[in-house]
Amino acid sequence: MSYEDYAVVMKGIVKRFPSVLANDHVDLFVKKGEIHAIVGENGAGKSTLMNQLYGLLKPDEGEIYIFGKKVDLKGPKDAIANGIGMVHQHFMLVDNLTVAENVVLGSETTKSGFLFDLNEARKKVKELSEKYGLLVDVDAKIEDIPVGMQQRVEILKTLYRGAEILIFDEPTAVLTPQETEELFDVMRRLKEAGKTMIFISHKLNEVMEISDNITVMRLGKVTANLKTSETNEVEIARAMVGREVVLRIEKPPHKPKEVVFETEDLWVKDNRGLDAVKGVSLKVRAGEIVGIAGVAGNGQTELVEAITGLRKIEKGKITLLGQDATGYDPRRLRDMGVAHIPEDRLKHGLIVQYPAYYNMILGQQWWYPYSNRGFLNHQVIYETTKKLFEEYDVRPRDINMFGGNFSGGNQQKLVVAREINAKPKFMVVAQPTRGLDVGAIEFIHKTLLKMREQDVAILLISMELEEIFSLSDRILVMYEGEIMGEVRPEETTVEEVGLMMAGKKLEEVRS
């Protein structure tokens, strides 16, 4: 059989890891010049498959054909030589080097053999960047440029090495909606230029927007090959999780009770010392979810940090359970019943080099029975962790595994389990589903609604409008540190909230 028309053919790929069969006879066919999406939940085997295509892993069984020619990829070098380039999810960039230096690193332009020719490098990178519309500042250091531009540098790196096939590993996970649109424009331009692209994602709307064909994976196997124009999100989601998923969750009516948490005219500064939160006043009642919508970087992070005791409050007042709690440190707030699901679980939610059982009691380690007269009671800690692992279905069920070694979805489950186990009265939940797959998102949403029924007061901060709409009882929109207005999800529209997110006050929108 000839694979002439295909840029990539992977046939019967099997890859075993000590504890799991990551790829179980996977077939992948990618046509020349198409954008081919691979979707699947975390742990479905997408990244493993791509790492084999990029030569980072060697398949145990199976064959790989590039442009119809059988190849044996021993490392990234072989993959690059075969015209394959990879845009990694975690950028592989050297922070203190410039854009041009990063692009050419490893295949440098030289003068008389060993001298690095920076001018030639700059020229070449500029040419490439203009050719494909990948706007970059060649002389800027990586550490000084925004994430979107860093990603373009990654793309340039592959193009500089002559890539014809580009693998994008969850490229939009780190991007703002605007940056995502820019990326899609770039991808369309690359397609026009005849490049083939493989797009790994679990954001179904993005897959629908950009791809030509879709391969769905689940638990190491291919469960569907779909043509984008002939399918829909529900069908993809079903193939991903093996059952019907409620994309929009049912929210039962529930009557909120007394006010648990309140801020009055809260002012907070950001790391640069500029005002980030400018006079925010809000109330959260028991059994109520208050959603804060807004584009990232409009003071939400600083607001959350101020509320949870991580950042200094410049002015204003916080009242918790009827008590003035302004300026309390996180420990005191936690003792009073505040729980926090942070937006960056790796930075603030977990200690990646601690085993799961310690991560499961972080912030509660001085509470009885975890600790007794200053000594940790490990038996209780192990048992609690085991119990919570079952209850929240954290996988694998290995309480000795380091926090950093769990998949994103399971890390988040761990954090959620811990925070809920603290039996909070008030929960601050920031970006609870960032980077999670459909199944995990559903689980987290259901859990939050259950907390609401148990009369916990919840403040939800999210960039995902859909999440805000489906979970919140009231929605506050934040723009440049101020609240633009308060609406109820059943009485507003996405357009109205969108206008407030762009800086229009509710009165202006409705007038």
Next chain:
Amino acid sequence: MKVLEALLSIFINPQFYKIALTASTPLIFASLGGVFSEITGVTNIALEGIMLLGAFTSIVFTFYTGSAWFGILMAVLVGIGFSWLHAWASIKWLGNQIVVGTALILIAQGITGFLMKPIFGRPGQTDFIGRINDISIPGLRNVPFLGEAIGEINPLVIIAFVSVFVSWFIIYKTTLGLRMRSVGENPEAADTLGINVYKIRYFGVLMSGVLASLGGAFLSVGETGNFKELMSGGRGFIALAAMILGNWNPIGAMLASLLFGASEAYANLLQSSKLIEVPASVKPLFNMVPFIVTLIVISGFIGKTRPPAADGVPYEKAE
């Protein structure tokens, strides 16, 4: 008034500049060595030990062959061998670099102390064995002041300054240098681009062996012409401070070394100054000046420097 006069008169004494250069030279060599190692991501606190071994080796071979230059050559080779141990333990076996470095310092102190008796017949210190002679710079000798300060200069001092610029050139102008910097900052990224992280790190560590050993050799065959036990006397650590203060840049490390060298010279001259009267028992306190300067400067400036991101972090290829 007299005290102030004493304090200031040192600056117009050409001897101050001569001593400062001499005191700076071992620091320049060793701090360059530190730069080479750390810029590729390997912390090398063993500089102190390598210096000591370099000082010892050069004297030993000068003793046997009569040629100080041959002594220096051997010091370089032994420096490479000794730092290879560091590379082997901390790159190949991912050892903790601070522990490895500390072990090497102790080994160097042990070996040199132990070999004193079998080779020179007595512990402590050797007699004068031989040194590399100063050369006089023709046009400069008779210039007032300048002639006295740098008219006669040790060739190793000149080599130290040349090394600074050669190092700078290698690190910032060659592909090798670009790769070194990338490996010290983000080895994983370098690896995905086909750069051999281990090889580059070996190179960095071995270069630190060459340079630190030269710095040590200067202490013995460049300066005193003999060897004393523990004669590196903390200079390896001051060199590390100079490297940090110089922001891991060869030129910066040189400037910082000059600062520390100058403060050592200053302390020396202050002790022998006839203008202030201090009891002899107090004078050793002046020896602390360079270290106090180190502390002040480091604590005052360290916030502004930026180490290579992967400095001190062993690199393990992902499976």
